[in-house]
Every structure is written in C-alpha cells, then in structure tokens.
Amino acid sequence: MTDRSEVGESGGDPRKEFGNALRDARELYPERKLTQTDLARRARTSKSAISRMERGVPPIPGGLPELFDQIFETDGLFKRLYDKIRAGAFPAQYRPRMEVEPRAIAIAEWTPTVVPGLLQTAAYARALFSADDRRAGEKELASKVGARLARQDVLRGSSPPDMSVILCESVIRRNVGGPDVMRDQLAALLSHGSQQTNVLQVLPLTAETHGLMDGAMSLLTTPDGVMVAYTEGIRSGAIINEPAAVRHLARSYDVLTAAALSRDLSAELIRTRMEAW
Template sequence: MDDEQDPRQRFAEECRSARDLFPERRLNQTELARMVRVSKSTISRVEICEGPIPPDLPPLLDQVFSTDGLFKRLYEQIAAGSFPAHSRRRMVLEPRAVAISAWSPTVVPGLLQTGAYARALFRAGDPRAGERELVHKVGARLARQDILRGSSPPDFSVVICESVLRRNVGGPEIMRNQLAALLLDGSQPTTVLQVLPFSAETHGLMDGSLSILTMPDGGTVLYTEGIRSGAIIEEAATVRQLSRAYDVLRASALSRDASADLIRELMEAS
C-alpha cells in the first residue's frame, strides 16, 4: 500500500482484509471480536474509522492474524498524528525505546500525568477548546503511558523540579491525586523518580525539558521542547553534551527515597 496513506484508514482496511483472508475461513466481525476479547461494535467502529482504537487491540490483532507487528506500528503512527507536528517523530520513537530518561522543569511529564491534570493543562493552554477536543487530547496523552504499563516496559528515569510538585495545577484535589500517582509510578521497579530541590545549584538543563531515548540498536535520540516548538537531536557531540548534563542533574537531585518522602509530605499538606 501507499506509504503516504492515512494510517487510520490503512488500519481499518488491513483489519477488513485480514478478516476476509483469514486462513481457515473468512471471519465476520463477531468472530473476530470474540478472538480479541472486545465487542462487535468495537470492531465495527475500528473498520469504519469511528472513535479511538483501544490501545490493547493492535497487539491482539497482530497475534490473531500473524501480521508481525503491522497493527502495532500503524497504531503508533495514528497516536503520533494526534500530537503537534514538532513532536510526532518523538511519539513514533518513544514506544520503541528500551530506556527513557526525562527532565521536566515546569510540569509533570506526560508519561506520568493523570487525566485530570492533563485536562487542566490543556484547558489552560486553550480556553476555547471544545469538550470533544479536550477528551481527544487527554486520551492521546494517556495512551502514551501504555509503554510503561506493558509486559516489557523501558527503563524509565525521570527528574522533576520541586516547583512542579508545588504548582497548583487544576486545584488541590487534582494535585493531591497527581502526587499520589507519582508515588505509585515511582515505586515501580523499572522507574526511578527523583526531585531536583530548590536548593540545587545552576545546571546545564535550565533552558527547558529534555527526553533521552535509547533505542534497541544502542543509538541515542534526544528531544527538547518549548511552549510551541520541539526538536529531535541526533548530532553526536550535542547528544553527548546534553546526556552528560542530565547525569549531573541526576547527581544533584534527591535520592529516590527522599524524593518519595517529599512528594508524600506535599500530598499530605495539600
């Protein structure tokens, strides 16, 4: 098929085609739904490009149809298309990374946001956004988090500025729930969450956020982001410089346990 075809449309067509060409016999929607443990209406909506695709459906379709990750790859392209153009390549690379390191000086990183926290950010960023648009944006952001909840999540290291924990996004209840979610996420064996305290000195990443993606081949890709812009960085010298700055930042942050204690203290005080 044409590589430029809309991935959502191709997902629907591949699903219909795979049903029609199933080796034993043609599958109807009800039979496929039973095999992938969803409702017939879900399969119907997927095949007419209506509504979101359940995040656990693509790998099940790949399993049933023996399509070697085709549906998973298309789903990643669909998910990436929900984000601004400047961050779409990152959204494609992120699910493939074997390790992710992140520094966030302003907000809770998207991979760790609750739905209510994300919604408050989107509402503040675009006060004229309609309800459907907000639901779509929040859903797309939360779908990214599937990579941390699968059977083989990447190693995840994240440093969050203390100001992020103290900033009242969405009100006390939303922040209390967000802090509780950070405690839970930070307790996962593949996640190391640290807080950079106000007492830390000047560092090399004060200008903005940074994500470091380590790919299966050992290559490293960096992503930096501003208010309405972002950039992928692959130039070796810059990657080395910024990765070193992140290492220094981690060394200046509170330990994993001390970070959890601070989050717990702020949650109980809110």
C-alpha cells in the same frame, strides 16, 4: 499465518492503512476467509467494532492491535500502525516524539515546569489544557486528556521501559488545578516512583546552575540501542539524533542525576508537599 508481503504498510493515512490491513488480513486468513463476526469472536470484541475499524472510523480500543498481530502473526504491523494513528492525534511539533516513545526501551525525563505527560493524572492534564486554551470546550478537553493518558499505556505493558525522571522542586510546589488535584498528582508520583522499573528524583531549588536549565528534555532509547533526545519549548518540540549532540545532552542529564535528591529523599519531599496541600 498471513504473509506480511500481502498485508503491507504504505505512506498514506494510518487509520485507513490500519483498516485496509485488517480487512486484507481477515480475507487472506490461510485456513479460510474470516468474516467480521469470526474475527470479532476471536478478538473478543463486536462485529460493529471490526466493521468500524475497517472503515477507518475511530476509536480503536487499546489492546486490540496487539491481539490482531497475534491472531494474524503479522510481526507487530497493527501495533505500528496504531502507534502512527496515536501520534497523529498530537500537534505536528510533538509527533516525532510520539512515534519513538511507544518503542522505547528506556526513557529519561527532565522537566523544570510541570509533571511529564507520561506521569500526569487526568485532572492535572485537564487543568493544563484548560489553562492553555480558555476557549476549549468539554469535548475538546476530553479528547486532549484522553490522548495524553493513552500515552501511558507504554508503562503498563508486560515489558515497560526503564524510566528515569528528574523533576525540579518547583514542579511539586506549583499549584496546578488546586489542592485536590495536586494531592492526587503527587500521590501518583509516589506510586510511579515505587515501581521497580522507575527512578524518580527531585532536583532541589538550592541546586546550582546546570546545563539543562533552558527547558524540558527527554532521552529515548530504541530497541536497537540508539538514543535520541527530544527537547521541548512552549510551542515547539524537536528530535535530536546527531550522536555528538545526544551524548552532550545525556552527559548533562547524568550531572543532573548526581545533583538531585536520592530516590528515598525525593519520595520524602514529595510526601511532605502532598500533605501540605
């Protein structure tokens, strides 16, 4: 087992930290120093991939950080560094959320405009990014879409967070990317809503005024039971962790939950809109 005091974290570039930690863990392996080939064999990857990661050259294939933590018994070190790397791929205003999201044991989302990023299909995300920046090239769009879809790994793990989502009815009616994109996206929503750990509801357009009309909001609960809120505007995002403010937002979310359609009625409405497209 590698002593974590020997493979530490620092406050520098997380990709460089990851590479240095990987090299140190490999060279300090207690049985004997592991070569890059040895580690590649144990991690079921290639020597060139190990070399690239140690030099800080992207990408880091998904699943490898957790596997490195198992091999070196590093108590989640490589997963934490990987999460920091992923957070750095997002604009600065979104990074605080990206640092909390992978560790969350519960996520509640309210969105009045678009499908939340954690539930977006690739085509839906691409349509949004393309509309946001008409000058973006294919490579840039592919990078942004890839970063967004990578966030969804949190929902595919062995212990996904409990997830609650409330969508304004306008979200499933708004044409993003055309009929084919919308049909696929609504089908994906139905699939998410059918998962045991997910609750998906639609707030009808006939609903009365409520406390979260100003914008999108997320509530994220960390493993130690602390809840934080994340609010988002067109070009801004902020983490709110002041307890009284978080309780107020959480109560507003509870009220919204009561006003939204039930899971079954929500699924029925989404299915009807999907067929209408």
